[in-house]
Amino acid sequence: MSDVKLDDIVSLAKRRGFVYPGSEIYGGEAGLYDFGPYGVELLNNIKKSWWRRNVQLKENYVGIDSAMFKNPRVWEASGHVAGFADPLAECRECHARIRVDKELAAIGVQADEKMSNEDLNKLFDDNRDKIKCPVCGKQNFTESKPFNMLVQSNLGDFTSENKRPVYLPGEACQGIYLNFKNVVDTTRMKIPFGIAQIGKAFRNEISPRNFLFRTRELEQADTQFFVKPHENKEAYERIKQDRWDWYVSDLGINPEKLRWHQHENLVFYASDAWDIEYSYPSLGFDEVEGIHDRTDYDLSQHMKYSGVDLNYIDPMTQEKYIPWVLETSMGMGRIFMAVMSDAYTVETMENGDTRTVLKLKPELAPVQYAVFPLLKNRPELVAKAREVYEELSKKFVCEWDDNGNIGKRYRRQDEIGTPYCVVIDFQTLEDGTVTVRDRDTTEQKRVKPEETAR
Ligand code: ATP
Numbered sequence: 400m401s402d403v404k405l406d407d408i409v410s411l412a413k414r415r416g417f418v419y420p421g422s423e424i425y426g427g428e429a430g431l432y433d434f435g436p437y438g439v440e441l442l443n444n445i446k447k448s449w450w451r452r453n454v455q456l457k458e459n460y461v462g463i464d465s466a467m468f469k470n471p472r473v474w475e476a477s478g479h480v481a482g483f484a485d486p487l488a489e490c491r492e493c494h495a496r497i498r499v500d501k502e503l504a505a506i507g508v509q510a511d512e513k514m515s516n517e518d519l520n521k522l523f524d525d526n527r528d529k530i531k532c533p534v535c536g537k538q539n540f541t542e543s544k545p546f547n548m549l550v551q552s553n554l555g556d557f558t559s560e561n562k563r564p565v566y567l568p569g570e571a572c573q574g575i576y577l578n579f580k581n582v583v584d585t586t587r588m589k590i591p592f593g594i595a596q597i598g599k600a601f602r603n604e605i606s607p608r609n610f611l612f613r614t615r616e617l618e619q620a621d622t623q624f625f626v627k628p629h630e631n632k633e634a635y636e637r638i639k640q641d642r643w644d645w646y647v648s649d650l651g652i653n654p655e656k657l658r659w660h661q662h663e664n665l666v667f668y669a670s671d672a673w674d675i676e677y678s679y680p681s682l683g684f685d686e687v688e689g690i691h692d693r694t695d696y697d698l699s700q701h702m703k704y705s706g707v708d709l710n711y712i713d714p715m716t717q718e719k720y721i722p723w724v725l726e727t728s729m730g731m732g733r734i735f736m737a738v739m740s741d742a743y744t745v746e747t748m749e750n751g752d753t754r755t756v757l758k759l760k761p762e763l764a765p766v767q768y769a770v771f772p773l774l775k776n777r778p779e780l781v782a783k784a785r786e787v788y789e790e791l792s793k794k795f796v797c798e799w800d801d802n803g804n805i806g807k808r809y810r811r812q813d814e815i816g817t818p819y820c821v822v823i824d825f826q827t828l829e830d831g832t833v834t835v836r837d838r839d840t841t842e843q844k845r846v847k848p849e850e851t852a853r
Pocket residue numbers: 570602604611612613614615617619686687688689728729730731732733
């Protein structure tokens with residue numbers, strides 16, 4: 400773990416308009432965050448990069464965007480209504496709630512995901528003396544009970560009893576299964592092929608925490624690759640490698656901060672499951688993305704509950720089968736946090752001052768060029784700078800800044816990760832050249848404005 404703390408990232412995110420606590424003027428709301436002007440640009444650039452790699456550059460993948468609300472039977476078929484539960488205990492003193500498995504993990508005791516509630520309570524009882532209430536510090540908890548995380552709504556129900564609750568999505572990927580048949584029937588996709596989607600999910604997390612790491616509203620970028628039964632192994636390895644490569648080469652994340660984690664306790668239908676973990680400041684290694692080999696479970700369940708035949712018929716051989724699914728599911732908040740943390744650098748400059756820089760890949764940076772007239776009260780400088788700004792804006796995201804001294808303007812751009820700052824000064828008026836300052840080296844070069852764009 401580096402010296403950088405999670406609080407440094409949270410504080411920069413707030414100070415520079417990346418991420419704000421949700422509903423802040425009302426005192427906030429646990430587990431909810433809003434992306435600010437620079438945050439939404441960075442988030443969109445990460446999504447663009449993901450979509451490019453997983454949809455546009457892959458001949459055998461297509462994207463969809465499904466409605467968030469679904470027929471409530473979907474969540475019965477997926478197992479969420481019956482089993483999407485976390486173990487919850489309440490502090491008898493202050494009524495704070497804890498997630499028992501996570502509190503046990505924090506003291507080094509691993510609870511098996513498949514453990515019965517009774518066994519989990521035994522484990523909890525054996526370790527109660529080591530677990531303190533995070534709010535009041537006391538050790539007086541109720542027993543642990545499973546708590547379903549699905550969030551209900553009354554959409555389309557006009558009775559006061561809400562007899563047919565519908566659910567906000569517990570995970571984004573169900574929309575892909577629901578459209579598997581539509582994609583087969585309306586496109587030229589033939590197995591093996593994949594469907595990708597970025598979508599919102601909602602989870603009634605018992606203890607949302609650690610900034611964007613565990614929130615109640617989240618976004619997931621998912622792919623599902625459909626293969627012939629038993630033809631999963633090679634594709635699974637290829638997908639794992641491809642996901643790793645995206646982190647390192649497309650996002651520029653330091654590979655030493657990444658690692659694989661294989662699940663030991665698989666759900667009954669899964670054949671293999673690995674997570675990509677990132678070493679977050681203050682938290683250490685934890686999951687960013689899950690890559691799961693899920694056999695034919697999901698499509699079989701939807702076939703059973705909907706009564707619709709979801710078998711695939713091979714157009715060449717006429718073989719009929721329910722495809723197996725290889726799934727990747729990445730949390731956008733967690734990758735956003737990983738990208739920000741990885742880029743966050745504090746440097747001491749030659750004059751002894753320190754500067755904070757977000758060393759983001761230029762294509763991910765919220766702003767690519769900042770344009771500064773040296774002085775804002777000199778109309779000839781401002782007019783020339785406007786010309787440069789307008790020209791660069793045709794191709795790049797640019798920001799205009801004529802406030803304060805140049806050094807302060809650089810510091811501000813460093814903190815939001817702008818790779819290049821272009822200064823228009825008196826020499827520009829004489830020979831047309833401008834100064835381009837590089838974020839990472841702080842080197843300044845005089846070039847013609849048309850040479851700034853790279
Ligand atoms: P965890 O064990 O951390 O609760 P999970 O294994 O339940 O996560 P999945 O259901 O596999 O997570 O979801 C896929 C991805 O969605 C995760 O890898 C993570 O990046 C993200 N994710 C899941 N829950 C949350 C959450 N509450 N807040 C932010 N991101 C989340």
